[in-house]
Amino acid sequence: MELIDTHTHLDFADFDSDRREVLAHSRTLGVQRMVVLGVYQQNWQRLWDLVQADEGLFAAFGLHPVYLDEHRPADLDELGDWLTRLHGHRQLCAVGEIGLDYFLEQLDRERQQSLFEAQLKLAVGSSCRRCCMYGAATRL
Numbered sequence: 001m002e003l004i005d006t007h008t009h010l011d012f013a014d015f016d017s018d019r020r021e022v023l024a025h026s027r028t029l030g031v032q033r034m035v036v037l038g039v040y041q042q043n044w045q046r047l048w049d050l051v052q053a054d055e056g057l058f059a060a061f062g063l064h065p066v067y068l069d070e071h072r073p074a075d076l077d078e079l080g081d082w083l084t085r086l087h088g089h090r091q092l093c094a095v096g097e098i099g100l101d102y103f104l105e106q107l108d109r110e111r112q113q114s115l116f117e118a119q120l121k122l123a124v125g126s127s128c129r130r131c132c133m134y135g136a137a138t139r140l
C-alpha cells in the first residue's frame with residue numbers, strides 16, 4: 001500500500017539534522033509521497049528548494065493563522081505570485097496550511113477570517129481549487 005502524508009513540516013529547521021533519515025524511514029513504512037506545508041512567507045523558498053530536491057515531495061504554500069501577527073499584507077500578493085508562477089507544476093498541490101485557529105484565544109478571529117477567506121480566493125483562482133485548508137491535498 002502506498003501512503004501519502006498530507007501534513008508535514010519537513011522544511012522546519014527541526015529536521016535539519018535528520019531530514020534524510022526521516023524521509024528514508026518513512027518510505028520504508030510505505031509513505032511514498034509527502035506534502036510539505038508552508039506556514040509563512042519566509043519559509044516558502046526553503047520549502048520549494050526542499051521539494052525540488054525530491055520528486056516524492058509536494059509543496060503547499062500558505063499563511064498559517066498561528067503566525068497571524070507576522071504576516072504582512074504583501075504576503076498575500078506574494079502567495080498569489082507563487083501560485084501563478086508554479087501553476088501546473090506537478091509538485092505544487094495545495095494552498096496550505098491555512099485555516100481558523102480558535103484554540104489560541106489571543107489570535108484575532110476577524111483577522112483570521114479575513115486572511116482565511118483571502119487565501120481561499122487565491123486557491124479558487126489557481127490550480128489548487130480542489131485542495132486547501134490544513135494540508136488536505138487531492139491532486140497527488
Ligand SMILES: [Zn+2]
Nearest residue numbers: 007009037097
Ligand atoms: Zn501543520
